[in-house]
Amino acid sequence: MKFVATIILLSLPIAAGVAFHSSIATEIPSAERRSGYTFMGPETRAMQDDDTTNPGMLGVLDGEALWNRKVGSADKSCADCHGEGKRDMKGVAARYPAFDKALGRPVNLEQRINLCRVRHQDATPLPYERHDLLALTTFVAEQSRGMPIAPDNSPEIEPFIAKGRDFFMHRQGQLNLACANCHDDNWDKRLAGSAVTQAIPNGYPIYRLEWQSLGSLQRRLRNCITGMRTLNYGFDAPELVELELYLMTRARGMPIETPAVRP
């Protein structure tokens, strides 16, 4: 960790210099956007491309079983309302996070699943970042594989996108870093041997080899925020959903890869 921190510190003056003159509009031009997939080695790409070697597909299988299982005191399964997941969930993940009128704020796919459990199945919400919620989310998101990301752009959601963007652009924490310093300004470089990449969340939940499991976008974000040494948010926090929302607008039009494999 010390070694990594040293590298970050050494690279700060460079990052600061780059960010300074481009701090007004640092976003990556649409044509230059690249999926995290294109930064990976051929072996990891091959692993993602083949559904029988992609470990994320195990989560899809488990998620499908959960989709059809009756739960809660309403004794209803997801399928009882939504129908067959493989047919009726197409394109749903492509427009999340989406605005929830009752809550008055955007919710991500995990939160939508849990809201459904509470509101319609009379069941307890599934714990965040545990196998069942990840599997269900992966199953739903996989139905949109290959479809272009089309985030909700209703007027009521605009202020939340702006908040997420502000978080992304805002220097913070002990290292005085903004997400943009790496992911907009230095995405073509490497940090401690790993590709920095462009913060395009088009494959979540992902199977990350380092984690040896599926993980949500929020897990990835919390990882990065810890690395920035700034105040972190708990799973489910509205601030993280706002950031997810902004990141999805960056990825607008790019195809969904769920379940993506990442190193």
Add this chain to the structure above:
Amino acid sequence: MASALINVPKKAKSGDIIEIKTLMSHIMETGYRHTTSGKIVPRDIITSLTCRFEGEEIFRADLFPATAANPFVSFFTIATKSGKFEFEWIGDNGFSETASASITVE
């Protein structure tokens, strides 16, 4: 809840070398990790994978704590006749899962 993914070619010519790929969901807990309070997380791994073709064992692998979660095992064999491959994973805490796939050899 355990899921398996098996990739066996549906068709092959007699004498072809075919690749068989298997992926099994399992946490593969090494038994060397500790909780924050210092307690050892008990070992929970798959210890063996066996493949039988028409009842005859053609491949077996022993797995150890260094194997990553959701172990992926692939191997090659020669297609001789049509039939069924049966896979069996055995592990700690009574873990036992099976899967099968058929091949048509022309």
